[in-house]
Amino acid sequence: MTERFGFTVNARDGRARSGVISTPRGDVRTPAFMPVGTAGTVKAMLPESVRATGADILLGNTYHLMLRPTAERIARLGGLHRFMNWDRPILTDSGGFQVMSLADLRKLTEDGVTFRSHVDGSKHHLSPERSMEIQRLLGSDIVMCFDECPALPATDEAVAKSMRLSMRWAQRSRDAFGDRPGHALFGIMQGGVNRDLREESATALKAIDFDGYAVGGLAVGEGQEAMFGVLDYAPDFLPEDKPRYLMGVGKPDDIVGAVERGIDMMDCVLPSRSGRTGQAWTPRGQVNIKNARHQDDPRPLDEGCTCPACRSYSRAYLHHVFKAQEIIASMLLTWHNLHYYQQLMQGLRDAIDAGQLAAFVAEFHARRAEGDIPPL
Ligand SMILES: [Zn+2]
Numbered sequence: 001m002t003e004r005f006g007f008t009v010n011a012r013d014g015r016a017r018s019g020v021i022s023t024p025r026g027d028v029r030t031p032a033f034m035p036v037g038t039a040g041t042v043k044a045m046l047p048e049s050v051r052a053t054g055a056d057i058l059l060g061n062t063y064h065l066m067l068r069p070t071a072e073r074i075a076r077l078g079g080l081h082r083f084m085n086w087d088r089p090i091l092t093d094s095g096g097f098q099v100m101s102l103a104d105l106r107k108l109t110e111d112g113v114t115f116r117s118h119v120d121g122s123k124h125h126l127s128p129e130r131s132m133e134i135q136r137l138l139g140s141d142i143v144m145c146f147d148e149c150p151a152l153p154a155t156d157e158a159v160a161k162s163m164r165l166s167m168r169w170a171q172r173s174r175d176a177f178g179d180r181p182g183h184a185l186f187g188i189m190q191g192g193v194n195r196d197l198r199e200e201s202a203t204a205l206k207a208i209d210f211d212g213y214a215v216g217g218l219a220v221g222e223g224q225e226a227m228f229g230v231l232d233y234a235p236d237f238l239p240e241d242k243p244r245y246l247m248g249v250g251k252p253d254d255i256v257g258a259v260e261r262g263i264d265m266m267d268c269v270l271p272s273r274s275g276r277t278g279q280a281w282t283p284r285g286q287v288n289i290k291n292a293r294h295q296d297d298p299r300p301l302d303e304g305c306t307c308p309a310c311r312s313y314s315r316a317y318l319h320h321v322f323k324a325q326e327i328i329a330s331m332l333l334t335w336h337n338l339h340y341y342q343q344l345m346q347g348l349r350d351a352i353d354a355g356q357l358a359a360f361v362a363e364f365h366a367r368r369a370e371g372d373i374p375p376l
Pocket residue numbers: 301302305306307308309310311336337339
C-alpha cells in the first residue's frame with residue numbers, strides 16, 4: 001500500500017487508457033465508475049454490498065454533508081470513512097455545483113457564494129477556502145476545487161467570465177489545500193462547448209498544477225452529441241500522466257463514449273436513482289420493471305448477470321415488490337444496476353488491456369440494439 005497518491009497508465013487503446021490510481025486507502029482501477037453516496041450512504045445499499053459490486057471508490061457530496069450532519073460533526077466522529085463504514089477511497093465534490101442546483105437565494109461574489117439551505121432555510125457561505133476546509137474535515141481522499149458551473153446554453157461571454165472566476169478559485173483552492181501527502185486535489189476544466197475557452201482553462205489549471213483534472217460543465221443538459229463534441233478534443237488539453245475525471249456521467253452509452261475519448265473516472269446517481277424508480281440497466285438496454293409484461297415472467301432480469309437480484313429473483317417478483325412499494329425493490333434494483341455498471345467498467349478495462357476496445361464497443365452497441373428479451 002502506497003503512502004502517496006499516484007496514477008499509472010498500464011495500457012492504451014486509441015485514446016482510451018486503463019490504469020490504477022493508488023492511494024493510502026487502496027487502489028482504484030481505471031476507467032472507474034464511482035457510485036454516489038450523497039448523504040453518507042449509497043441509497044438502499046450497505047457499504048459492503050457496494051464493494052461487492054466491484055466499486056473501488058465512492059463519491060460524497062460536500063453540499064449535503066455540510067448542511068446535515070455538518071462536516072464538523074463528522075470530523076468529531078472520526079471522519080466520513082469511519083462515519084459511513086467505507087474504508088476505501090472517497091472523492092468529494094466541492095459543493096459548488098449543488099449550491100447552484102439545489103440551494104435557495106444564492107448570491108455569487110468574487111469571494112464565493114452565499115445561500116440558504118434547501119433543508120431548513122439556514123444561511124451558509126461557501127468559498128474555495130471553506131470548501132477545502134470542509135473536504136479536509138470529511139477526510140476526503142480526492143478533493144475537488146471549488147468552481148462555478150454555468151447552466152448551458154449560455155453565451156460565450158458568460159461562459160468565459162464564469163470560467164475565469166473558476167480559474168481564480170482554482171488557485172485559491174490550491175493555496176488553501178496546502179501540502180497533504182496521501183490526499184489529492186483535482187482541478188476542474190470549464191469553458192462550456194467552446195474549444196478556445198476549454199484550452200484557456202486547461203492551460204490555467206496546468207500552470208497551478210493538480211494531482212488530477214476534471215472535465216467540468218458537461219452533463220448539464222447539453223445532450224450526448226455536444227458532450228462528445230467537447231470530449232473529442234478537451235481531454236487532450238490535459239496532462240497525459242494525470243487522471244481525467246468526467247463529472248456527473250452518465251448513462252452506459254455515455255460512459256463507453258467517454259472512455260473511448262480518454263476519460264479515466266466518472267460518477268453518476270443514475271444506477272442508484274433509477275433503481276429506486278423501477279428502471280434497470282442490462283446489456284440489452286433499459287428495462288422498466290413496472291411494466292405489466294413482467295408480472296408472470298419467471299425469468300431473471302438478466303440471464304447473464306451474477307448479482308443477487310438476478311441469481312435469486314424473477315422479473316415477476318421484482319415487478320410485484322416494486323408495485324407493492326416494498327423496500328427490497330429499491331435494494332435489489334440498485335444492486336443490479338451498480339453491478340451492471342461495474343461489470344461494464346471491468347469489460348472496458350479488459351478490452352483496453354487486450355487492445356480490443358473497438359470490438360468491445362461494437363458488441364456493446366449491437367446487444368443494446370437487440371432490445372430487451374421478448375415477452376413470454
Ligand atoms: Zn443482476
